[in-house]
Amino acid sequence: MVNVAAQKILEEKFGYDQFRPGQAKAIDKVLAGENVLALMPTGGGKSLCYQIPALLLPGITLVVSPLISLMKDQVDALQENDIAATFINSSLSFPEIQERLQLAAQGAIKVLYLAPERLDSDGFRHQLARLQISLIAVDEAHCISQWGHDFRPSYLSLAPALAELPSQPPVIALTATATEQVAADICQRLRIPAANEVKTGFARDNLAFQVVRDQDQDRFLLDYLKLNPDQAGIIYASTRKETERLTQLLQRHKISAACYHGGLSDVARRQAQEDFLYDRVNVMVATNAFGMGIDKSNVRFVIHAQIPGSLEAYYQEAGRAGRDGLPSDAILLFKSQDIQVQHFFIDQSELDEHFKQTEYLKLQEMTQYANTPLCLQRYILRYFGEVTEQDCGRCSNCLDQRELQDITVDAQKVLSCVKRMHERFGKSVVAQVLTGANNQRIREQHWQELSTYGLLSHQKQKEVTGLIDFLTAAGYLQATTGQYPVLQVSPSGIAVLRGQAKVQRKQAAQAQRSLPVNDALFQKLRALRLSLATEQGVPPFVIFSDKTLRDMVRLQPQTDADFLAVKGVGQSKLDKYGQLFMAEIGAAADTPADEAAAASTNATTDSEKSVEI
Template sequence: MDFQNLSPEKPDTSGASPETVLRQVFGYDAFRPLQGEVIHEIVAGRNALVLMPTGGGKSLCYQVPALVRAGTGVVISPLIALMQDQVAALQQLGVRAAFLNSTMDFQQARDTENALLTGELDLLYCAPERLLQPRTLGLLHEASISLFAIDEAHCVSQWGHDFRSDYLGLDILARDFAAIPRVALTATADERTRAEIAQRLSLVDARHFVSGFDRPNIQYRIAPKTNANKQLVDFIKAEHHGDAGIVYCLSRNKVEATAKLLDSKGYTALPYHAGLPSEQRARNQERFLREEGVIIVATIAFGMGIDKPDVRFVAHLDLPKSLEAYYQETGRAGRDSHPSTAWMVYGLQDVIKLRQMLESSTGNDHFKRLERTKLDAMLGLCEITTCRRQALLRYFGDLLENPCGNCDTCITPPQTWDGTVAVQKALSCVFRTGQRFGVTYLIDVLRGSENERIRQSGHQAVSTFGIGADLSATEWKSVFRQLVANGYLRADPDGYGALQLTETCRPLLKGEETVHLRRDPAEKKATGRSNVREQVTDPVGWEALRACRKSLADEQGVPPYVIFHDTTLFEILASRPRTLAELAQINGVGKAKLERYGEAFLITLAELDPATT
């Protein structure tokens, strides 16, 4: 790493006020809610636990104090790609930032270590396993450290969805560096996980800052899975053609197949999963970050900490295992606060597959009970008939008083129907056929299909044969899906897909309870929801500014958003600054970026409006 060119433009911020650093370095006039309180707490030398939604500005909570306090701020980050991305962005601001990770050769690592020891770094990023090495701990004891920031702190929770065993060793910071302030940050933690973070990182007595979990710019939509591939293509074509997005799948094979499908439809779609060579994974991620309109099709191995602000949609073709996972993955959309979509299709096989995986896992009974609770909460969100956002926020202990108006159940309220008789028929059919068959066979029996398999089994003679001809096969699939989702039926844990009765269904079979089911809506043609580019009133000017940004980014080998976010470009386009002083008033234009890029953008604007020059 070249330390000669890290920060020639950066003003001396040591001892400056946080507000001065925010304006001069980052180019913003005011902190977001809670940011200022967190920053002043850390600047004062006190510890903190911070929960903010993705895109809520967590990074500034430790970056600003690291620039104000004397010494180097050490950031523990779980992924190499994340730390490299953040370091590149900070260097664009003139901040002396570096990382220590396995991508560096011996000399690069030695140069970084020397820069730490000689006080030439404002921020140093490293993974927990690197920090815990005796050599690194020795260096930290010798260096002047301003703070420790533990990013993605939910990774310390053994019951969380992203547990990393190396995080458990970070309690050494409280013991060996007790005088140095520590801040733990995450976007995804329910009350149980928050308590575990505080306990494991010795932050029980620290002040806890909990921001709202709401991401109002994200529209949440969940639909029954009919033809998942067609549904996905129709959704992207109608609403997000040309946009950057992420598509999540459960298996590597499905990732590959979906990427090929989208590629065949004319989209730039790249796979990402743990089975790919590391070079290809890195190359695909790099293209996603640096090119416009790239879609990543991935397993959950992709995305933690991705800073790309203009991801316009996150699509799930398979059901996540928990609301924590769903919230974190959908939170990668719309970090720039512009309208974005969290879209998912799910069906009965998703429920069966996840329940089978859970029951066949090697975890103990306590673990399985907890995972069942998490899966039940995820299924509850899928089948809910009221506002999805209210239910999602309630899970994290956040209250939204009124329905949001920006989820599918608010926009098109679902209908319900008295499914008591249909449910009794379905449950009775499971019982009469010996609890040995999957949903397709059960529907054939209920609808009276006289196929060879039914004739061989003799089930045309059972009392439930043909009693469900009044419902279509699709309607019966909806009934069975809701019965499994709500715990009245369970999948055979041996993995053959047979449905079995649970104790919960006894009152229904006896007629002691009634049940109302969600009526799956008929498929509608997508509405063509406006994307961000359609909100631009001057498309020629917008494309000119984007071309200028892309050219500057390519020259330096960084993603375009590292130069300026779309939000900053929007403001530049709207205000049409003609001088560097006017450009400096735009949010996101700090001192270093003004000196580096100001003239290039003013020239671009002048070429758009020659009469004003």
Template sequence: MFNQPEKILQSYFGYASFRPGQKKVIDHILHKRHTLAIMPTGGGKSLCYQIPGLIMDGTAIIISPLISLMKDQVDALLSLGISATFINSSLSNSEQQKRLKEIKTGRYQFVYVAPERFESGLFLHTIQSIPISFVAFDEAHCISQWGHDFRPSYRLIVPILKQLHHIDTYVALTATATEAVISDIQELLDIHPEHIVNTGFKRENLSFHVVKGKDKRNYLRHFLEKRTEESGIIYAATRKQVDGIYEWLRREGYSVGKYHAGLSENERQRAQTQFVHDETNLMIATNAFGMGIDKSNVRFVIHYAMPMNIESYYQEAGRAGRDGEPSDCILLYSPQDVQLQKFLIEQSMMDDVTKEREYEHLQAMINYCHTHSCLASYILQYFNDLEAIEACETCSNCTYRKEKIDITEEAQMILSCVKRMDERYGISLTAKVLRGSKDKKVRELGFTKLSTYGLLSHYTERDITERIQFLIAEGLLQSVGGRYPTLKLNAKSVEVLKGKRHVTMYAAPIPTVETADYYYDLFMELRQLRKQIADEMAVPPYVLFSDATLKDMCRYLPKTEEEFLQIKGVGERKYEQYGEAFLKRIALWHASYPDKKARIQITDHRRTNDSSPKKDTRSSHMISYDLFKSGKTLKEIAIIRDLSLMTIVNHIFKAYQEGHTVIWDIFFTEEEETLVLEKQREIDERRLKPLKEALPEEYSYTKIKAILVKHSLI
């Protein structure tokens, strides 16, 4: 029995090896141990119980609070020839009765059920009469009172199940869990510490971006112009906001749906189905949408407003890139978002203690929006995933660092002002004092007499607020309290005030689109074929093959069954059902473009189930240089690597200084070179800015710098 998992993984699911943690979870279940699996979204949690369910005797009961997820997962299993069904409120009474009778006969290996089924005596009687292999709790954070999406009705299932003595194995699976949530689930389900498998929260294929100070609609317009064929989710804070964005994008001609609690059940279900089946590209939604949506090819998730806490944000953002392909998670921040979230906390029915905890979570979310540290590392640190913390090199803070701005002196002024205001006031009033505001409250409290009054009058109040938020995010200043927090100094504040610690900030622009390393036109043809077959089968397209698998087909151009089976995500069962149709379409495309060669040769190592991108061992500047040497333009390299143009130029210069060959003349003409050199002799030899101002407007810094480097003048 214990040797079977690898064979099933390969023949059913098309992978030659397990992802980290999967085999360990499977072994625990096969040995009938209560198990908790914490794996990131897209980390392959469903395989952890599907494979044991295929091996063990009896029926596996999968409890899910998500009706939409049940149907999608059952469809996926049925497409592989695996017997599965679901029971929830979407079925008529007669259909429920029919399925319960079939369950009694032992027809199904997997039964997906909603939590409310356990309130039904008929359902409990049914499962008492059949052998149960195990019970799995999907989205297990919902059963914890410390979880951000706690559902009391889900938790109440546990004592009911413990009365059914023929169930001896529980499995809990979740993608988001703090230490408190993990401890709560562990105690509730009697899980031994050695049977907790936590692979961490890191999602290496996701790039996180925080965009501040931009008009949100303009940003969306420019972003979506470059992503017209991709699937994405745009989360808004309110129903009104969802309706407004939806109507605007619909008028702009985008394929768009909307989802919020103000719509009827039929309207929500239709919108969700159209999105999952690739009939609409964009979903505009409140946080009511998404948990359990198993759509693997969501290429971006944009938050139009800041969520209330990191747990919610990471779960919602994590709906991007479930197939392991590079995807963007973008948060459009404005200060008004904070006030909205505070209003929502105050209007809630929570008690004072719970509200205080929510304010702490909100502050952590605010800090995320203002930190200049690696965004991915900030999230991992929040979840105490300390082993995985390292700069991701893909988030906006890592990738778009331009010149460092030393703000030590300004930080000292801010901290000094907080001290002189007796650490009793918040961000807004502190910013007004530093700005030199004539605000009534500033005058009444006598703050115009402070030595720090007006010290930063050359900045706008918004700029000062941004810097204060940055100091809080970096731990150099504290924000203490709930609805009306006050600023407090800490040990790091004292170090800054004494000049023992320097403070720097970075600037960060908008993410760019990555250049495809596969044949894009073939990819679009295969997507169309996948959609056609999926429609005939009445299942979502990703049930056939994920986008990641289609892209590999477009990289390797398989010609035979043997080659096709080496594509990751293609198992024997899927080849039997769809392989010939896809091979035929690839062959037809190749016949039209006979000069096109496979981008990468197929090897036996390609079918690994580990979707994490492999680390490039070359130094960053040599990666850019090798692309430059292969014939890529500087602009193309900047797009491919998601870096600024000037960063790429500096990479090429560094390679040149190390002795690598660079043909500088591709940067400029002979006339341009002559003009720059003439002007350079008239101006300070080492300064680019005066030289730029003395030359015609079309002379970029890139061009000027290249000419000066060629002549060893810089």
């Protein structure tokens, strides 16, 4: 049953007439004083699960958040809705911190964001103890688990620090990516009953997942960006060097792009981030140093130019596309040699041997995702413990119309080679034997005498390695766990060897126009939004999301009541911006039809021209 007061705040403050799945349940439990874990996909509305209770509970709500940029974006958004919120982090001076704590003590603040490191200070915890704290929200809660992909030691002190608070407020932990093991770890550390795990499913219905294997990455990137112009997106690379190379490539082709990685100065990183958040550049090329908690809602695509280290990391980063619920792309450009980069990161880490083995296993799972012929969304959901028999119908595997090639003979050569090497070696060594490599190890082991030696010498070694990855993902081969996985032939692989089954594989993919074209009115509303955001010094999506602008285009509101019917418009936004946006919509409606048609034709022509590189 939906709390009536919560429903009223949802409508009046946030401009929505109904809760998303799981929100009402989580809010009800929090208001009942219970600890809760909210597992919801990115864009699923996790923040409302604590922001609405914050307005209903008598004291303040503390939000533990890992990144300064996330705090600022969320505080800006709350203040736009006339909700008293602020943050305390290392960007503030000591007097500024004391001033904000004083405001909180006076009841002038309803939501206070903190970095987890703040709770390490005895003095700061003593000051918090003086506040009337009614709720604790732990954002990005997967950081608390040593099994999570982004574990942060500073989160470990949360539980004992929160236990010291005199008011003993309820805790709500929130995350978009947590395996069953990570979720259990979060619940154990924060004393959340298993029955209070609110899990709405990890599926992202607006995301189209795509894997592009072993082809010209630069050509695909340029084609894709030219075919989908004027869209905001993130391109991830694993190394600083590759990040800089890709940024220069895009800029040479007149694509608006910025670069972000840990080797840049604080000033350079801040400038790049602001340029992206404020829509001054369309594309951010970055390492994984960029992004967790980035609240920009209109990211239309996330492209991984190199494979990340785990499916958790991939889904977290890919999930930054389409936070507003509009159709968006999540694309992985897979090259087998990129796996070695991640291997190097694990090898050079300070993890103990047990954790290293866990990371190697996660990388292996990520590699199999890149090569699976199954529905990509289903594969990801299965990894997170969510079993479904229904394909998504949107991913590159579901929509793949490319011709199937019969590769049974080549598959038999690979499988036979694994058998003749007694299933004791990994894919690199098997690929060397199949391509007829002539190195010291080959000679010492007398592998040149095997009947399978050189059977695929007409192919490059990386192509054969890619074939082995495909056969592993398809289940014809099995790889053991550990730093150096060993290949073994599965029962289905035996059937192929015996001629009882065939193996088929599809041809290379081509970039396509996949994102919706922005029409003339949407572009005008976006320009107005940018102008207002620039005046106020906030990111444009804080004013209105793309989804709200598209709803304005659909409804063409002319009165205050019409404007309130737009998704994402509450009374505060109506008072501030209603007349301005309705005037822009009215002016567009007065544009003669032939002028609008000409503008639309010109926009289409420009888009078609941009395909030429």
